[in-house]
Amino acid sequence: MDILDKFLNFLQNNYQSKYTINAYYIDVCQFIDYKKTYVINENDINAYVLFLNKNKKSPSTIKRKLSALSVFYDFLKKSGIYNFDLKGLVRPKSPKPLPKFLDIDETLSFLENVSSLRDKAIISLLYSSALRVSELVNLNIEDINFSNNTILITRKGNKQMSVPVSPKTLNILKKYLGNRQKGSVFLNKFGKRLSQRSIENIVKKHAKKTLLKDISPHTLRHSRATHLLNNGMDLRILQRFLGHSSILATQIYTHLSLQDLIKAYDTFHPLNKKD
Structure with missing residues (x-):
């Protein structure tokens, strides 16, 4: 048998x-x-x-x-035949409403109509690198590598990872930072690190003004993931980019069609295509 x-x-x-x-x-x-x-x-x-x-x-x-x-x-x-524990692996969750996301034109309009340099840098970075609010809040100037267009962020579980940033977003960051070379990237009017609540309020304020929509910083992360996938990014690469420990967590973005894999990061970036 x-x-x-x-x-x-x-x-x-x-x-x-x-x-x-x-x-x-x-x-x-x-x-x-x-x-x-x-x-x-x-x-x-x-x-x-x-x-x-x-x-x-x-x-x-x-x-x-x-x-x-x-x-x-x-x-x-x-049965003593083979030892592999599959029970600990993540299962796909039951279908949920798809996350809110902005289309590319809405994203461009949103970014172009933010006048505050700090707020523009916040929104651009949230979108460009698909950051969670906590990752943005904890970002220090020393974590930005302007020479290779990356930032070093701390993911869930204290895991550090370098992620790409668009050149356009880095230029906005440079203008915002001015001569500052260390410390927190995003500061409030008292020179202190911005809180997560402050970031959420900044995004909501500009979205209501420009888009007449109530969105959160996570909407920008969802939008980034959706745009990348719709432009051909492989699901495994998107998994690593978003910092998901399991590919099952990335599956929610597959409501859009997948095209052939495009390897270069800049090729995927919809805003770069508009330059």
């Missing part, structure tokens, strides 16, 4: 629903056919999720397939 036959026997002895038994068995068979082996690691799972996504499988289908694999690898572990 091979492993798949043993797994089917396990399902029949432990599950009552014929639908579940059949679905889990087929899901595992399809995965083994895809991978040609049951020996895997977390990267293999991420690659499989990407494969399923490109084949237009729904989040609920992907979630079920991962559940089936979780049961399968738990069975292998308890």
